Amino acid sequence: MSLYVREAGPWDAPAVLFLHSLGLSGAMWQPQFERLADDYHCLAPDLPECGNSAASGPFTLKDASRGVADVIRERIPGRSAHVVGLSIGGAVALQMLCDEPQVLDHLLVSGTATRLPPFFDRLNRLDEKSVRLLNRERQAVIARLNNSWLRRLLPASARSCFA
Numbered sequence: 001m002s003l004y005v006r007e008a009g010p011w012d013a014p015a016v017l018f019l020h021s022l023g024l025s026g027a028m029w030q031p032q033f034e035r036l037a038d039d040y041h042c043l044a045p046d047l048p049e050c051g052n053s054a055a056s057g058p059f060t061l062k063d064a065s066r067g068v069a070d071v072i073r074e075r076i077p078g079r080s081a082h083v084v085g086l087s088i089g090g091a092v093a094l095q096m097l098c099d100e101p102q103v104l105d106h107l108l109v110s111g112t113a114t115r116l117p118p119f120f121d122r123l124n125r126l127d128e129k130s131v132r133l134l135n136r137e138r139q140a141v142i143a144r145l146n147n148s149w150l151r152r153l154l155p156a157s158a159r160s161c162f163a
Contacts, residue, residue: 001067003045004052005075006030009037014105015081017072018044019089021111025051043081045071047092061115065095072103082106091115 006026016036018029026044033042046053048064056067073079082105085093090112097107 001048001056001063001070002053003048003056003067003071005046005071006033006044007042007075008033009039009041011041012077013039013041015041015043015072015076015078017068017076017081017083018042019068019083019085019092020044020047020050021087021089023050027051041076043071043075047089061091061095062099064092065099068092069096069100069103079103080105083108085109085112087111 004026006029018026018032020026020028025046029042029044033044036042045068047059048067049057049059072081080103083093083096085091085108087110090109091114093104093107093109094112094114096104
């Protein structure tokens with residue numbers, strides 16, 4: 001699985017990898033990149049079926065965990081990182097703690113759970129036509145958010161989270 005990754009900061013600096021919440025992308029971490037990239041190698045992959053990794057899927061915690069661990073092994077010289085996970089990103093980080101602990105220096109998670117709700121398993125069993133339909137619906141919702149009054153109230157740095 002190949003994930004799209006935003007990256008900034010010195011390649012040989014301590015690495016911090018950020019995992020986004022459901023329905024967003026690694027772009028949500030741009031404010032952190034701006035503040036940390038002078039001293040840290042910052043990475044933010046788009047999880048499967050999100051952002052620029054929308055074509056990689058279906059989403060499972062195990063596959064996402066494996067994909068993120070591969071990003072760490074391939075892009076970080078020391079092959080481990082401080083990992084920050086929010087919501088679904090936190091669930092992926094906790095799965096990495098179980099399956100790939102050697103790639104984690106430290107772990108910070110917020111607003112997460114140790115497993116996904118049962119409806120995620122049912123989504124993974126849908127046929128390809130149903131998945132395409134749901135993806136179109138999801139993209140339509142994101143497009144409506146991009147043009148909504150709520151998004152216009154957000155500071156410019158937060159608007160990119162919907163990208």
